[in-house]
Amino acid sequence: FRRAAQALEGRDTLDIEACSLLIQAVAAGIGERGKGQRGDKTMLDVWLPAADAAAQAVAAAKSTAAFWADVTAAAENGASATRSMVATKGRAARVGERSLGHMDPGAASAVLIIRAMAQTLREG
Known part of the structure; x- marks a missing residue:
């Protein structure tokens, strides 16, 4: 942040x-x-695709609602x-192979942050 x-x-x-x-x-900072x-x-598996989607939505001149829909998806x-x-x-990493089949907790929390941002800023 x-x-x-x-x-x-x-x-x-x-x-x-700006978003x-x-x-x-x-x-970039997390990476x-x-x-x-x-x-x-890790949570980068959320933030990096979200950043790519955000850049593409801006380049395509999408609406605010479409921007956040793309980023959230x-x-x-x-x-x-x-x-x-x-x-x-x-x-x-300590659980190694046992982590297979489970969502990364950092990724799950990153989605919550992005959803909250979208909910707050969608009406922007």
Whole structure:
């Protein structure tokens, strides 16, 4: 979130372009701090697809509602995809193969954050 604040410095509205920057900054900050990437069965499996969807929605000049629908769907799909992964990072890595079939807790919490953002900012 610190990285998101930096990305939004000087802006006084949260239009979809700003929201896209916010999501991309969160994804980048988490990736740098945790040295993770997509497929590690972490919250990055939510934030990175959400950031991609946000950038694509802005490029396509989608409405605010469509922007958040795309971002939320990408986040939910990313979280769901962690069920087919084996954890290699974070606390879940300790359970190794036993993590297969379960959604990553960090991914689940990231979806909750994105849903809350969408609910709050959709009416923007």
